[in-house]
Amino acid sequence: MGRVEGKVALITGAASGIGKGCAHKLAAEGARVVIADRNAEAGRAVAAALGAPHLFELLDVTDEDGWARVIATTLGAFGRLDILVNSAGIAVWGDIERLTLAEWRLQHAVNSDGTFLGCRAAVGAMKTTGGGSIINLSSVAGLIGVGDAAAYSASKGAVRLLSKSVALHAARCGYNIRCNSVHPSFIDTPMVDAVCVAAPDQRKMRTAVERAAPLGRIGQVEDVANLILYLASDESRFVTGAELVVDGGLTAM
Numbered sequence: 644m645g646r647v648e649g650k651v652a653l654i655t656g657a658a659s660g661i662g663k664g665c666a667h668k669l670a671a672e673g674a675r676v677v678i679a680d681r682n683a684e685a686g687r688a689v690a691a692a693l694g695a696p697h698l699f700e701l702l703d704v705t706d707e708d709g710w711a712r713v714i715a716t717t718l719g720a721f722g723r724l725d726i727l728v729n730s731a732g733i734a735v736w737g738d739i740e741r742l743t744l745a746e747w748r749l750q751h752a753v754n755s756d757g758t759f760l761g762c763r764a765a766v767g768a769m770k771t772t773g774g775g776s777i778i779n780l781s782s783v784a785g786l787i788g789v790g791d792a793a794a795y796s797a798s799k800g801a802v803r804l805l806s807k808s809v810a811l812h813a814a815r816c817g818y819n820i821r822c823n824s825v826h827p828s829f830i831d832t833p834m835v836d837a838v839c840v841a842a843p844d845q846r847k848m849r850t851a852v853e854r855a856a857p858l859g860r861i862g863q864v865e866d867v868a869n870l871i872l873y874l875a876s877d878e879s880r881f882v883t884g885a886e887l888v889v890d891g892g893l894t895a896m
């Protein structure tokens with residue numbers, strides 16, 4: 644038996660990076676996975692690699708109607724939703740003096756609004772089928788400020804406290820829905836590649852990223868996917884409203 648055998652998981656941002664790693668991990672542990680992303684080509688490739696019964700659904704997480712459609716498709720195909728991983732995200736870099744209002748709004752539209760819409764849609768579905776686990780990707784930047792990323796830090800702080808609010812509401816209502824936030828440090832994904840490429844000195848930035856954690860290396864997708872598997876499974880049945888770091892010791896300093 645897999646650790647999430649028979650469960651149905653919806654994963655946003657599953658065309659790349661951490662979301663893609665979670666799709667592979669949860670499918671390998673027995674879940675049926677809906678791969679949701681705005682990148683159709685890469686999302687379809689993940690679904691094709693996993694094979695049936697896993698599905699790809701086109702979703703821009705900022706689109707309220709899109710969420711209704713994806714939830715309806717998931718319930719239509721599998722009859723339930725047990726796990727939502729809100730991994731879709733973007734990183735808009737910039738300190739408080741450089742950020743434009745448009746950049747601030749774009750950052751919050753995806754990371755904050757997208758996670759809010761996902762939590763709301765998932766609670767509506769999960770409460771009708773016996774409960775579930777919602778896992779929101781925040782960041783160490785949602786626990787400690789990052790001077791070069793004012794909007795990103797603020798959006799991840801929002802995800803952190805939204806997760807606790809969802810957890811408390813669901814517990815009070817007796818829905819058997821848990822909600823937790825995950826806080827990685829730098830993980831080796833296309834998002835971090837893009838941050839390095841955009842830096843004035845790419846090599847210096849890459850070295851800084853690789854040495855940031857006390858454990859002396861950059862995190863791997865599997866490091867985060869392993870934690871998300873735990874939160875998705877019933878092994879974490881008494882864990883809700885928690886903020887779990889997976890950061891090689893970065894926030895212990």
Ligand SMILES: NC(=O)c1ccc[n+]([C@@H]2O[C@H](COP(=O)([O-])OP(=O)(O)OC[C@H]3O[C@@H](n4cnc5c(N)ncnc54)[C@H](O)[C@@H]3O)[C@@H](O)[C@H]2O)c1
Pocket residue numbers: 655656657658659660661662679680681682702703704705729730731732733734753757780781782783826827828829830831832833834835
């Ligand atoms: N990589 C890191 O170092 C790191 C660290 C801490 C937190 N995180 C968080 O983890 C999550 C995943 O990051 P990643 O490194 O895998 O990034 P990634 O860029 O590799 O993947 C992000 C995915 O989200 C999708 N996406 C972006 N905007 C979307 C939208 N509006 N609707 C639907 N899909 C959308 C992209 O198409 C992509 O497939 C993000 O929320 C990120 O902020 C990443």
